[in-house]
Amino acid sequence: MAERVIVAIDGGPASSAAVDWMLERARTVNLTVELTTVIELGWVPAGGPQDDFHLVYERALAEAARRVDEAAPSLKKTSVMRRGAPVEELIRASAKADLLVIGTKKTGFMAGAVYGTLPLRLAAHARCPLVVVPANWTHLDGPVVVGVEDDDTSDVALDFAAREAVRLGRGLVIVHAWSIPATLGFDDGLMIPFDDLRQAHDEILARAAGRIREANPGLDVTVTLEQGPAAQTLVDASRTAELLIVGTHGRGAVAGLILGSVSHDVLLNMPCPIAVVPRAVTGAASAMQPKQ
Structure with a gap:
């Protein structure tokens, strides 16, 4: 059975690092991957579109999916757009996952306000192991x-x-x-x-x-x-x-x-x-x- 991994996407360099970390893991573990983002209902990002701003989330997911296709075309993946409170939605999603992967840096206008503090709140309540990846992560051969x-x-x-x-x-x-x-x-x-x-x-x-x-x-x-x-x-x-x-x-x-x-x-x-x-x-x- 493949390991079920969820990667949180917010459109910034932190979630890009999370995708890179997942791709590195896919070299040694059989994975099925869900790329997911959470639209916080009632919240519009500063400087973002006032009406159909969910298109920003769609583009972020599409870009993450494109990067996965280029790096690992045979990797099974889905893209999911959730709506609600990011912490609650990701905790709920973690109940059906084997690993939840997120980035750490508060970046971008799309969801920076919530994704910046997300690691601490998720770490306390996630139902599966949570991997938090720094935005400046690079692969090391360390212990x-x-x-x-x-x-x-x-x-x-x-x-x-x-x-x-x-x-x-x-x-x-x-x-x-x-x-x-x-x-x-x-x-x-x-x-x-x-x-x-x-x-x-x-x-x-x-x-x-x-x-x-x-x-x-x-x-x-x-x-x-x-x-x-x-x-x-x-x-x-x-x-x-x-x-x-x-x-x-x-x-x-x-x-x-x-x-x-x-x-x-x-x-x-x-x-x-x-x-x-x-x-x-x-x-x-x-x-x-x-x-x-």
Whole structure:
């Protein structure tokens, strides 16, 4: 079964980068692609046509489809124009997709106002993994980097990252950052020593790496343990990465609680394309079909 990918189109360089990223993925994975854009009802872009401005969206979709035809003429694709609130429509669409791909930069007059903040809101609620591609993205031969938390909330993201590294034939870098709590824990009235704190986090990282090595014996897995802010550690570790993968907390009714502060901050300081993986992933996203 082919992986079902939706690429959000807004007519600017950010969505062009999203299309380019999808085309690069199509080299190694069997895909069916939906190019989609969302017309926000009741909204007319500044400087745009006052009446039949939906033609702007049609042209953007047609241009994206033309680029796909030129680069991958055999790739199965559809073009869909949705109407409604962009966040709600793309979240609804993600329920039937294995991967949702969007650009990051707020560009163009067509939908820049909504597509500029879309990544953060979508990352908190998308029903499938969301890949956010910077507008200036270029293909790199770097590793896949994934962040792990103190608990099991990163397990699904970690498994996704291992599959991506295997697909790309790259190494996997598992990153864990830790910091000294503002109020240190106490055991029988004694402060926990610094070395014991570090050892506890080292064991978290070792368990995560061990599980991935056991499941993927041919995969080159390295680990990075750093003391400091998690988001900055992940950004620094991903400067030359092909893909950075983070998970969501999957709890709470507030978007920030669902996404988590680390994923939120990483999306605001993107070093490379970032995949945000919900805690529950099904379909081809959890078992991609590589090209033969």
